[in-house]
Amino acid sequence: MSPTASDPSTGSTQQSPAWQALRDHLPTVENLHLRQIFADDPDRGSELAAHAGDLYVDYSKHRVTRETLGLLRDLTAASGLRERIDAMFAGEHINSTEDRAVLHTALRLPRHAELTVDGQDVVAEVHEVLDRMGEFAGRVRSGEWTGATGKPIAAVVNIGIGGSDLGPVMAHEALKSYAQRSLDCRFVSNIDPTDVYEKTLDLDPETTLFIVASKTFTTLETLTNARLARTWLTDGLASAAGLTAEQAQDAVAQHFVAVSTNEKLVGEFGIDTANMYGFWDWVGGRYSFDSAVGLSLMIAIGQDQFAEMLAGFHAMDEHFRTTPFEQNVPVLLGLLNVWYVDFFGSQTHAVLPYSQYLLRFPAYLQQLTMESNGKSVRLDGTAVQCDTGEIFWGEPGTNGQHAFYQLIHQGTRLIPADFIGFVEPNHALSDADGGQVAGGTDVHDLFMSNYFAQSAALAFGKTAEEIAAEGVAADVVPHKVMPGNRPSTSIMAQRLTPSVLGQLVALYEHITFVQGVIWGINSFDQWGVELGKAMAKELAPMLTGEQSTQGQDDSTVTLVRRYLQGRGR
Numbered sequence: 001m002s003p004t005a006s007d008p009s010t011g012s013t014q015q016s017p018a019w020q021a022l023r024d025h026l027p028t029v030e031n032l033h034l035r036q037i038f039a040d041d042p043d044r045g046s047e048l049a050a051h052a053g054d055l056y057v058d059y060s061k062h063r064v065t066r067e068t069l070g071l072l073r074d075l076t077a078a079s080g081l082r083e084r085i086d087a088m089f090a091g092e093h094i095n096s097t098e099d100r101a102v103l104h105t106a107l108r109l110p111r112h113a114e115l116t117v118d119g120q121d122v123v124a125e126v127h128e129v130l131d132r133m134g135e136f137a138g139r140v141r142s143g144e145w146t147g148a149t150g151k152p153i154a155a156v157v158n159i160g161i162g163g164s165d166l167g168p169v170m171a172h173e174a175l176k177s178y179a180q181r182s183l184d185c186r187f188v189s190n191i192d193p194t195d196v197y198e199k200t201l202d203l204d205p206e207t208t209l210f211i212v213a214s215k216t217f218t219t220l221e222t223l224t225n226a227r228l229a230r231t232w233l234t235d236g237l238a239s240a241a242g243l244t245a246e247q248a249q250d251a252v253a254q255h256f257v258a259v260s261t262n263e264k265l266v267g268e269f270g271i272d273t274a275n276m277y278g279f280w281d282w283v284g285g286r287y288s289f290d291s292a293v294g295l296s297l298m299i300a301i302g303q304d305q306f307a308e309m310l311a312g313f314h315a316m317d318e319h320f321r322t323t324p325f326e327q328n329v330p331v332l333l334g335l336l337n338v339w340y341v342d343f344f345g346s347q348t349h350a351v352l353p354y355s356q357y358l359l360r361f362p363a364y365l366q367q368l369t370m371e372s373n374g375k376s377v378r379l380d381g382t383a384v385q386c387d388t389g390e391i392f393w394g395e396p397g398t399n400g401q402h403a404f405y406q407l408i409h410q411g412t413r414l415i416p417a418d419f420i421g422f423v424e425p426n427h428a429l430s431d432a433d434g435g436q437v438a439g440g441t442d443v444h445d446l447f448m449s450n451y452f453a454q455s456a457a458l459a460f461g462k463t464a465e466e467i468a469a470e471g472v473a474a475d476v477v478p479h480k481v482m483p484g485n486r487p488s489t490s491i492m493a494q495r496l497t498p499s500v501l502g503q504l505v506a507l508y509e510h511i512t513f514v515q516g517v518i519w520g521i522n523s524f525d526q527w528g529v530e531l532g533k534a535m536a537k538e539l540a541p542m543l544t545g546e547q548s549t550q551g552q553d554d555s556t557v558t559l560v561r562r563y564l565q566g567r568g569r
């Protein structure tokens with residue numbers, strides 16, 4: 001570990017007077033209903049809102065008074081948040097357990113910006129890679145880059161997992177309406193062999209390009225899938241296009257490119273390092289799709305729109321870096337998350353995008369937030385003194401409404417929720433099968449009426465008196481009571497553009513960071529995933545039946561025995 005000037009490894013926010021003040025304050029708020037909170041503070045709906053870039057963020061429907069917000073802000077001083085933000089942007093090694101800078105914000109710095117870290121001109125290197133990516137993406141999109149038999153590329157398959165998959169998958173889905181539809185982009189991640197099988201089943205090897213994305217280039221899933229894909233390609237080119245085995249091997253250079261920080265292993269895998277797009281150890285996997293890891297996305301949406309997305313990220317970075325904490329949206333939302341996790345005992349947080357394009361956004365956020373803040377040890381190695389990392393989950397509205405919203409509305413758990421919606425749809429509604437419902441209501445209006453209704457229903461509910469007044473039988477009334485007092489944030493933007501997507505992602509990156517700082521943990525390592533990986537490697541030879549399971553626990557031995565029997569070994 002390399003301590004830095006801003007290393008807050010001594011003293012814990014949880015022992016600070018600011019934390020104690022919140023504890024003392026809690027009883028006055030805990031028993032207040034949001035109905036009352038709004039009655040006492042009638043302008044909060046318009047006043048407890050902030051702009052961050054193109055996002056309008058309404059945080060009025062939270063179980064806080066203005067006093068609570070002031071007390072929560074005191075946590076920022078107690079935790080040294082200002083110093084930690086500055087340290088991150090300056091490239092200090094705040095990822096202390098891996099002795100690394102944390103500089104995903106540098107990936108979106110404009111070309112004219114200056115940042116030198118550890119003797120490296122970071123901005124120049126970032127833009128050198130972006131330019132190479134842009135050149136390559138342009139050639140693939142125009143058909144100038146061809147497969148080995150001279151045919152233009154029709155399908156791009158990204159092979160990666162975790163941060164080398166979830167970001168590109170999510171963003172590709174989110175920005176589908178900006179993509180070159182003639183290119184079929186697919187994503188393979190799971191080592192379950194059906195993933196490669198299904199994703200390549202109807203593809204033509206002559207027109208398929210694989211991008212092997214792996215920061216370390218050691219990840220078992222990705223390398224295994226890349227080998228399967230290479231065999232699919234060479235076999236396919238030999239059988240369908242009549243290439244000799246040697247020609248098919250040579251053809252790999254035209255059909256495989258790599259994204260990695262590990263040039264040596266890329267070369268050893270057999271990918272021409274001239275076709276490798278690099279990034280740096282200061283980019284965490286879950287913070288990487290705005291680096292070369294986004295190559296598949298750039299091919300889909302083009303260099304200019306990728307640049308717009310980066311500008312969106314940067315706008316949110318600047319908001320986070322420079323806006324006073326009273327109006328700083330990532331800070332406010334991070335503090336509110338801490339409020340619910342540590343003072344109300346909330347264990348989960350729902351993310352509910354009212355956009356089908358954001359289908360994979362909750363899954364993307366799961367890695368971002370849970371791999372970052374799923375920690376129980378502070379920076380100094382001592383145990384945390386409060387709960388950390390809540391569970392993020394969600395589905396696009398209105399699908400979620402017909403599935404799990406019941407529990408959020410009437411269940412016993414307090415689940416803060418983020419509603420994300422857009423004023424305009426991404427395509428003319430007349431394109432979509434008429435675009436109007438009977439009665440002439442615009443379908444997007446109908447969709448968004450749910451966005452507005454749900455957060456209001458959660459906050460204000462419906463009382464027994466109101467329900468009884470509708471003539472509901474007395475014995476049914478309690479079942480219909482909507483308790484309300486369930487908090488949410490409403491995030492709204494004009495339209496889902498590449499820039500707005502960048503802003504949204506950066507918003508959640510910084511919220512995650514704020515929470516990590518308040519908790520005093522390192523949000524940038526992920527040691528917890530290593531043991532399972534090592535054990536899977538140890539167990540793999542036992543599944544052939546040749547190596548004994550001796551030394552394994554009784555449950556594992558029994559399960560493996562059943563598996564071996566089932567496979568006839």
Ligand code: F6P
Binds near residue numbers: 164213
């Ligand atoms: O196992 C977790 C993890 O290390 C993630 O943090 C990372 O995004 C993923 O694996 C993939 O790693 P790589 O890009 O090195 O293949």
